[in-house]
Amino acid sequence: MGNAILEVEHLRRRFGAVVANDDVTLEVRPGDVVGLLGHNGAGKTTLVNQLVGLLKPDSGTIRVGDADAVADPAAARRHVALQPQAQAPIDGLTPRRAIELAGRIRGLSARDARAAATALADELDLGPWLDRRALPEGGGLSGGIRRLTSFAMAVAAPMPLLVLDEPTNDIDAARRRLLWDAVRRRGEEGSGVLVVTHNVAEAERVVDDLVILHHGRVVASGSPARLRGTQDSDLRLDLQLQPDGQDPTDDMAAPVVIRRHVRAGRRALLTVATDQASAAVTWATSLRDQGRIDGFALGPVTLEDTYLALTGDARTESTEKEPAHV
Amino acid sequence: MSESTLATQPRTRPTTLPAPSAAGALTTYSTLLRWTLSQIGAMLPLIIVVQALLAAGIIVGFGFLIPDIDPATALFLSTGAPTVLLLTLGFVMVPQGVARARTDGTFHYMRSMPVWRPLLLAADLTVWVIVALPSVAVAVLVAIWRYRITLSLDWPVLVAGTVLVTVTAAAVGYAIAVTLPPLLAQLVTQVLVFFVLLFSPITFPLEQLPQWFQAVHDWLPARPGADLVRAGLASDTFAASGRDLLVLAAWCVAGLTVSLRALVRRG
Numbered sequence: 001m002g003n004a005i006l007e008v009e010h011l012r013r014r015f016g017a018v019v020a021n022d023d024v025t026l027e028v029r030p031g032d033v034v035g036l037l038g039h040n041g042a043g044k045t046t047l048v049n050q051l052v053g054l055l056k057p058d059s060g061t062i063r064v065g066d067a068d069a070v071a072d073p074a075a076a077r078r079h080v081a082l083q084p085q086a087q088a089p090i091d092g093l094t095p096r097r098a099i100e101l102a103g104r105i106r107g108l109s110a111r112d113a114r115a116a117a118t119a120l121a122d123e124l125d126l127g128p129w130l131d132r133r134a135l136p137e138g139g140g141l142s143g144g145i146r147r148l149t150s151f152a153m154a155v156a157a158p159m160p161l162l163v164l165d166e167p168t169n170d171i172d173a174a175r176r177r178l179l180w181d182a183v184r185r186r187g188e189e190g191s192g193v194l195v196v197t198h199n200v201a202e203a204e205r206v207v208d209d210l211v212i213l214h215h216g217r218v219v220a221s222g223s224p225a226r227l228r229g230t231q232d233s234d235l236r237l238d239l240q241l242q243p244d245g246q247d248p249t250d251d252m253a254a255p256v257v258i259r260r261h262v263r264a265g266r267r268a269l270l271t272v273a274t275d276q277a278s279a280a281v282t283w284a285t286s287l288r289d290q291g292r293i294d295g296f297a298l299g300p301v302t303l304e305d306t307y308l309a310l311t312g313d314a315r316t317e318s319t320e321k322e323p324a325h326v
Numbered sequence: 327m328s329e330s331t332l333a334t335q336p337r338t339r340p341t342t343l344p345a346p347s348a349a350g351a352l353t354t355y356s357t358l359l360r361w362t363l364s365q366i367g368a369m370l371p372l373i374i375v376v377q378a379l380l381a382a383g384i385i386v387g388f389g390f391l392i393p394d395i396d397p398a399t400a401l402f403l404s405t406g407a408p409t410v411l412l413l414t415l416g417f418v419m420v421p422q423g424v425a426r427a428r429t430d431g432t433f434h435y436m437r438s439m440p441v442w443r444p445l446l447l448a449a450d451l452t453v454w455v456i457v458a459l460p461s462v463a464v465a466v467l468v469a470i471w472r473y474r475i476t477l478s479l480d481w482p483v484l485v486a487g488t489v490l491v492t493v494t495a496a497a498v499g500y501a502i503a504v505t506l507p508p509l510l511a512q513l514v515t516q517v518l519v520f521f522v523l524l525f526s527p528i529t530f531p532l533e534q535l536p537q538w539f540q541a542v543h544d545w546l547p548a549r550p551g552a553d554l555v556r557a558g559l560a561s562d563t564f565a566a567s568g569r570d571l572l573v574l575a576a577w578c579v580a581g582l583t584v585s586l587r588a589l590v591r592r593g
Contacts, residue, residue, distance in 0.1 A: 049593075082438045084434060089361075093361070102439075105440070108349075192342075
């Protein structure tokens with residue numbers, strides 16, 4: 001630790017009988033983009049609300065910059081900009097004005113705030129909407145443009161720590177890319193960034209480190225490569241199961257060594273070694289020919305496999321099999 | 327480190343950015359005020375017009391309750407109507423506005439920003455004062471036209487009384503909305519309006535109430551507020567006491583304190 005911009009240690013917060021955060025420890029260093037992954041209800045937003053002092057932890061410490069966020073939340077808020085999961089309140093405002101106002105509140109001069117709005121419009125391709133007013137009941141601007149505006153409001157002024165809660169919801173593919181580029185750029189400029197998401201595939205490409213939260217606990221953390229947990233030589237055999245969901249590996253031994261077995265809906269994701277690729281394809285082809293699976297795909301192992309294994313529907317870890325639990 | 331090795335070397339870690347210096351209180355307040363006014367935006371003129379129409383409605387409508395209204399009663403009614411308006415605005419529109427802000431995330435968003443909490447409240451209350459004050463003027467003008475009353479304005483008392491009544495009502499309304507669950511808050515505000523309209527000596531003289539109820543009103547904000555505004559509008563006929571001012575100010579401080587506590591409090 002030491003030079004981190006955000007240090008959370010042994011954080012615990014419960015709501016009645018539900019433990020929303022259970023001994024959560026994580027850190028974000030300047031320049032790092034850290035992904036906080038987890039299913040709905042994993043405790044991500046509870047954690048975020050404690051960082052900005054809207055919720056009080058039952059125990060544990062949060063340090064943001066040089067401020068103790070538990071003892072002095074107002075001081076902590078000066079170090080952090082939050083893009084909340086809900087849309088920012090911009091009804092009646094144009095994106096330009098919203099970004100300027102947010103910048104002003106975070107200490108930018110009127111001129112700098114105007115410059116920030118123009119620059120962000122370019123960076124996020126907001127130009128055509130920049131001077132269009134958001135109307136009540138979601139009128140005027142689409143959800144995606146509102147979300148981008150909300151992101152731009154959070155990054156209007158350079159901040160030591162950015163907390164982005166599901167920043168890409170509703171945003172189209174092209175602008176999603178622009179947004180992630182903008183996130184990376186903030187990192188390069190020295191901000192520490194904590195990105196809350198449940199989109200594993202996106203997070204894998206963008207973040208330096210990941211923290212996976214499940215039922216309020218950190219179940220894994222580290223770089224995406226480390227979390228994938230397999231050699232680069234491993235492959236993923238993705239079996240698309242039939243509507244009855246019968247998994248062919250339930251009642252027969254596979255002719256390949258399965259390093260990891262994850263069940264995700266009507267898919268069985270098997271991790272196999274590269275040198276067994278041809279045997280795996282032969283086996284899968286025969287399963288398909290027998291009508292036992294709908295189809296299959298063989299590709300590199302992704303973080304999604306690890307994530308699913310850690311957060312629920314896993315049945316097999318390495319070679320041992322456990323009964324499925326859904 | 328040469329350009330060519332940069333790509334292969336681990337990148338140098340940037341130094342921590344300094345926390346931006348907070349905007350000054352005045353800048354923050356004016357920014358929040360512009361933000362809140364923009365949110366009401368196009369509806370603001372309409373809200374003010376409707377408030378003004380309600381003001382006229384109270385003057386004309388209450389007159390129907392009293393056939394052959396005499397000048398003294400007309401003056402009492404006319405000088406009480408603005409207070410009825412200000413109190414109902416604070417007890418009804420403010421809690422509804424706060425409830426909306428709590429549901430649509432505005433409340434949460436604003437509280438996540440580095441903003442000194444009293445400024446959040448101040449900006450909100452300022453907007454309500456802007457909405458409320460024109461209706462006082464309309465009520466008075468309609469009263470002059472309808473009942474040919476003659477006013478004797480005491481400007482300092484009138485301005486202080488009107489602003490204090492508005493801020494008190496808005497602060498109490500705000501406090502109700504941030505303290506109680508939405509449905510309960512709605513219920514309470516409904517009861518309050520009923521109480522203000524029918525059981526508070528604002529548009530009728532205090533003496534018409536039973537003795538014990540008169541005493542109760544010594545400690546509630548309605549009667550002192552009404553008397554203050556009345557003394558500002560017709561200083562020749564009515565006077566307010568320093569005690570009225572104190573009672574009203576105490577309610578104002580209580581409303582502000584509860585509201586601020588709710589803005590600061592962490593769940």
